[in-house]
Amino acid sequence: MNTTALIAIDWGTTSARAYRLDRDGQVLDQRSGAYGITQITDGRFAEALQSLLGDGSEDPAPRIACGMIGSRQGWREAPYVACPASLASLADSLIEVEGLSIVPGLITRDARRTPDVLRGEETQLLGAISPDEARVVAVLPGTHSKWAIVERGTVIDFRTFMTGELYAVLLAHSILGRMAEGLTTKPLGTAFERGLMHGLESEALTHDLFAARTLALTGQLEPTDVESWLSGLLIGSEIRAGLRWSRAPDSSDSIRIIGEPSLSSRYAHALQIAGAEAEGSPTDAAAQGLWRIALQAGIVP
């Protein structure tokens, strides 16, 4: 059996995943469970960690975690580090609680803009993007999608888009959901692409959203296609704004997609239609990022 060099935990709102890494930073095995911070009552984080690690809870290897576990509602708050944020500044700002090092989130502070925050994605970014790479534009799709610019291991700037949450909330609670009848069997089919094209040209989202209703009302969209169309519209709107924000007009950078496979492939398809090149990334970005931060902090030799 290989010796554990690091126990790395991606500890979020609704779930947690622990990786056991060897001295080369390779994942030996992983465990996950419903130990997200909203599922833990009365501050029983230590117990939750023990349950998550199971047999491995006696392992003396150092432990490091990223994600909402470091938020105000988590085990111990790891205050946001301001962008531009390097690997070194993250490693210098780890917070300790009962033998666990917690990675802080990031904040943008720019008087010309409203602030923006992320927590957990800083680690995925530094895991999926090598410190050798000169400049990478990345998107982490999800409930709150993040677009980020990373240069030589430093997160320069980022932006949040509430794409996934708007999609879920509108389908569940707005008039648009009342027109929808289940999900089409072709999530990347014509309806998604039609919504996407609309979103890529969207100038006024609160107007364009209403078309999910009017297209269905006039028979131009099947009720089973409303969800796909809405997904396309919102992702298109995000991609339009993300590309505009992140890329110089003459840039031909490809966009690195970091996330779970099904949503990543949806974004890859969308980016291609938007005329941008897309590239994937390994699925264990969080584990790799935690490894790099632990190395930098001297937690592992």
Place this chain on the structure above:
Amino acid sequence: MNTTALIAIDWGTTSARAYRLDRDGQVLDQRSGAYGITQITDGRFAEALQSLLGDGSEDPAPRIACGMIGSRQGWREAPYVACPASLASLADSLIEVEGLSIVPGLITRDARRTPDVLRGEETQLLGAISPDEARVVAVLPGTHSKWAIVERGTVIDFRTFMTGELYAVLLAHSILGRMAEGLTTKPLGTAFERGLMHGLESEALTHDLFAARTLALTGQLEPTDVESWLSGLLIGSEIRAGLRWSRAPDSSDSIRIIGEPSLSSRYAHALQIAGAEAEGSPTDAAAQGLWRIALQAGIVP
């Protein structure tokens, strides 16, 4: 007692209001109740109307209604009339059910755009805007705000913005509502104006919405101000798009606001900040519109 010339009913989704008009089109009295179409079960529209009219249900005067009562889910469907739609085309398209004339809604059909629909607002527009007026840009704020261009009694074109519904759904069901603590006592105060300024410059709403969270998280917005800020953001985003859509670049038209007083004054304040002139309209726009349509249709002499 004055003789009733017309019983005019503004019959919507969640409420209904009946006006008794004299031979000059003046409102003699009105009654309202929770007889919206979603509150009526088993198609008992005739009973609901009798309850709404009360003592007046024996009145032999002609009856006319506008609003969702003419939708597919209403008493009888009055199919949409396409824009541009004149007073005459509306009057020609009335649908009859058990002695009640129902005004149709409007639809835009333009191959370069997605379709748009309204139902009830066509009557308010024709009531609040005189057929003598050459060109009026109007906004009807609400769950689904409508912007319309009306020329000499003809509705040329319109656009829907889901402003009110997004506001309600985001506060009740998204992470933004979790930051909010009740409504400030100053709905037209600084937080509203800050959100409004942000919305007037908004390029990417799904990004800008997230600032309701980050501003609160960083102490730049009080939890009691989150609702006002969000209201400002969404109204600002609507006004930006509405002005851009409705006005020629060198136009100095004022915008006519049609709606209930509190929301109307919020929009008037917002339009002023956006640099547009705003003007109010009488509160009985629906009654006045129904009168004009009834006259045109020959229902009243």
